[in-house]
Amino acid sequence: MIAPSAVRIAEVGKSFGAVKALGRVDLDIPQGELFGCIGADGAGKTTLFRIICTLLLPDRGRAEVLGFDSVSDFREIRRRLGYMPGRFSLYQDLSVEENLRFFAAVFGTTVGENYDLIKDIYTQLEPFRERRAGKLSGGMKQKLALCCALVHRPELLVLDEPTTGVDAVSRREFWQMLKRLKAEGITILVSTPYMDEAVLCDRIAFLQKGSVLGVDTPCGITGLFTRPLYAVRARQKYRLITALRRYPHAASAYAFGGSVHYSDKRPAADLRDLLAWLDASGLEDAGITQIEPGIEDAFMALMELQGETGTEGADG
Amino acid sequence: MKSFRGFVLKEFLHIFRDRRTAAILFGMPMLQLLLFGYAIRNEISEVKLGICDLSHDQATRAITSKLLSSGTFSAKRNLRSPEEIGPAFASGEMNEAVVFEPGFAARLQRDGFCDLQVITDGSDPNVSRIITGYTASVIQDYLGEQYAPFSAPGVVPVPVMLFNPALRSVYLFVPGLMALILMLVSALMTSISITREKEIGTMEVLLVSSLRPTEIILGKVAPYMLLAFINVLTVLALAFMVFGVPCRGSLPLLILESLLFILTALSLGIFISTITASQQAAMMISLGGLLLPTILLSGFIFPVASMPLPLQVFSNIIPAKWYLIIVRAIMLKGADFSYLWQETLVLVLMTVLLMAASIRKFSERLQ
Numbered sequence: 193m194i195a196p197s198a199v200r201i202a203e204v205g206k207s208f209g210a211v212k213a214l215g216r217v218d219l220d221i222p223q224g225e226l227f228g229c230i231g232a233d234g235a236g237k238t239t240l241f242r243i244i245c246t247l248l249l250p251d252r253g254r255a256e257v258l259g260f261d262s263v264s265d266f267r268e269i270r271r272r273l274g275y276m277p278g279r280f281s282l283y284q285d286l287s288v289e290e291n292l293r294f295f296a297a298v299f300g301t302t303v304g305e306n307y308d309l310i311k312d313i314y315t316q317l318e319p320f321r322e323r324r325a326g327k328l329s330g331g332m333k334q335k336l337a338l339c340c341a342l343v344h345r346p347e348l349l350v351l352d353e354p355t356t357g358v359d360a361v362s363r364r365e366f367w368q369m370l371k372r373l374k375a376e377g378i379t380i381l382v383s384t385p386y387m388d389e390a391v392l393c394d395r396i397a398f399l400q401k402g403s404v405l406g407v408d409t410p411c412g413i414t415g416l417f418t419r420p421l422y423a424v425r426a427r428q429k430y431r432l433i434t435a436l437r438r439y440p441h442a443a444s445a446y447a448f449g450g451s452v453h454y455s456d457k458r459p460a461a462d463l464r465d466l467l468a469w470l471d472a473s474g475l476e477d478a479g480i481t482q483i484e485p486g487i488e489d490a491f492m493a494l495m496e497l498q499g500e501t502g503t504e505g506a507d508g
Numbered sequence: 509m510k511s512f513r514g515f516v517l518k519e520f521l522h523i524f525r526d527r528r529t530a531a532i533l534f535g536m537p538m539l540q541l542l543l544f545g546y547a548i549r550n551e552i553s554e555v556k557l558g559i560c561d562l563s564h565d566q567a568t569r570a571i572t573s574k575l576l577s578s579g580t581f582s583a584k585r586n587l588r589s590p591e592e593i594g595p596a597f598a599s600g601e602m603n604e605a606v607v608f609e610p611g612f613a614a615r616l617q618r619d620g621f622c623d624l625q626v627i628t629d630g631s632d633p634n635v636s637r638i639i640t641g642y643t644a645s646v647i648q649d650y651l652g653e654q655y656a657p658f659s660a661p662g663v664v665p666v667p668v669m670l671f672n673p674a675l676r677s678v679y680l681f682v683p684g685l686m687a688l689i690l691m692l693v694s695a696l697m698t699s700i701s702i703t704r705e706k707e708i709g710t711m712e713v714l715l716v717s718s719l720r721p722t723e724i725i726l727g728k729v730a731p732y733m734l735l736a737f738i739n740v741l742t743v744l745a746l747a748f749m750v751f752g753v754p755c756r757g758s759l760p761l762l763i764l765e766s767l768l769f770i771l772t773a774l775s776l777g778i779f780i781s782t783i784t785a786s787q788q789a790a791m792m793i794s795l796g797g798l799l800l801p802t803i804l805l806s807g808f809i810f811p812v813a814s815m816p817l818p819l820q821v822f823s824n825i826i827p828a829k830w831y832l833i834i835v836r837a838i839m840l841k842g843a844d845f846s847y848l849w850q851e852t853l854v855l856v857l858m859t860v861l862l863m864a865a866s867i868r869k870f871s872e873r874l875q
Contacts, residue, residue: 245716247874266872270716279709285525286518297514298717341713 197256198223198348198379199244204253206239213239215402216253221381221395223347226374229383230390230491231399237383238278240399241352244381245275258347274346274378276337278353284326288317291325292339299344306345309376313339313369331362338369349373351382355389367392387488396487398494405494410487417485417493419443420461423451426470426478435473439466446492453489454480511718515727522701523731533697537689537739538746544681545751555580555639558596558605560587567613571624574650575606580642593627603629604639671756671840678751683835684808686743686766687828691773691802693736698728698777699790706785712874721870729774736770756842762835765852769831772855775862776827782869802828830854 199221206214214236221227229237242248246266255262257269282291296303313335355363390396391410398405426432436445436454443455470478524530561568575581584602593605607625615622626643628636672679705711747753784790806828823829830851837843
């Protein structure tokens, strides 16, 4: 059974003057999905979200949101949409309650009407009802912002980097809330720079220089990484990376935390040969273990692939 | 409608939440009026006068005592020779010196005229001009008393200053100040409050809400309109009660014209906010692009007629210029609408143009 699409984007492109923000994007997000967008700053995530939110007109292509055309039926979409922009920071000088009431009012509803939807989140904010939004902690601010985006019970929730600059505990709580909202049947489109959050989505799209590199489930994305992957450790990390990149059979070598993730061009790497190469490069303490590729490795591999095929694109 | 009410309510919360801003918005007009009324005035109350009498006769003594008894002049000291004048001016000890030539009365009797030199400090041209005028009128007075019956036929100008016979500068400042305050409150505050929504990202949310662009604009305008209106009433009341500035014309007309000017300033503020993205840019444009011309080129302080031609032409696009003409005419000259419809029309046109341009630029989407 295939759920009807919440968002369907076909060949959408957008440029700002000479800067191409989106090349040619196709996306299909079924209803009820928790869909993630990852990509570096300037990859085009915000532009894509703004087109979906009917705030920007695409130069070409077509975006259909909740069954409505994003250009001609934008009012219908706006009525059913909850949107949290990237820089969204509420009204700092208004209290928690005033902020929430205001957003309820401008979306033509009241806090009471949809209280059951935000109850879980709002009860955590309740003790600070009278406090000004500017005096809340980063995590609390995000929760309030989420409440404000949800107060009119949207069918589609679009969150542009909602957890950027929020501490790890609050981030985890925030994602638990998203899971609960998904259970309520709300389609959620979220962008994040954090790979550990991307794994929590049903499906993810990788954006790079205005193009979608791939769309898949977190498992599927990791599955794109077919070569064996190794974690190489040595005390002199910088030297290790340069040595690995100089190695004739190297496909990629990137620093990941304490080790360097290395993949080999050959179907099976000759580890003894590699160790000898490292030894000759003055890295006698090098150790190699084979590992399962993670989502970040897949992302790196996809970016690499993109670089090789030389698809056009620009920062935006 | 419910969303619009919620929006206006929020704007009021913003204004009153920050006590300091609220205090500035309501206190500033009063403070400015008192400052302009008391501290900054063109009347000269005390001229420090030095007398260099090289004649010492009954005519020079009579003129000297007449000068000193007028109340405006206070004798600093008697100078023995004209050489002492320079250093006395340099030290700031005096700002006017009168030199009587030797044999003053005798020459006046014999030739029918004689020389009296008035020396003033030209580094302050306004003061110099005024005190020279005072001195000349005192001497004219003296001559009139002494010789009028015998003097040759001549023409004596009798000046009458209409509308402000005492030439009180507060009459001049009140209308200008009203223009300045309304510009500041309306244009500056609205442009800042709209660009702030852009900066903190709430504008995007407001756009996707059920508010229409016109509702957003009106919601921003309404609170500041009320605020500016309260300021007009405060300034008018204070000007009347403290400085006795009358409103000779129709008060309702004055208030209506003020409301029109507030609208012009508000639409200017909205227009500024549609072409800028940050509060800082909006503030710079409002202060540099609106306040300075309002003070300098509107005729508030410097008469438009004495400006070079390009500036005179430029002054026409400054709303405050037209408002000033209107306010001065109503308050001081008691003019009615039939004399002011052209100026009013200019303001109406400006407002309509700016509003139309803002609504066009303020689209339902982001640029």
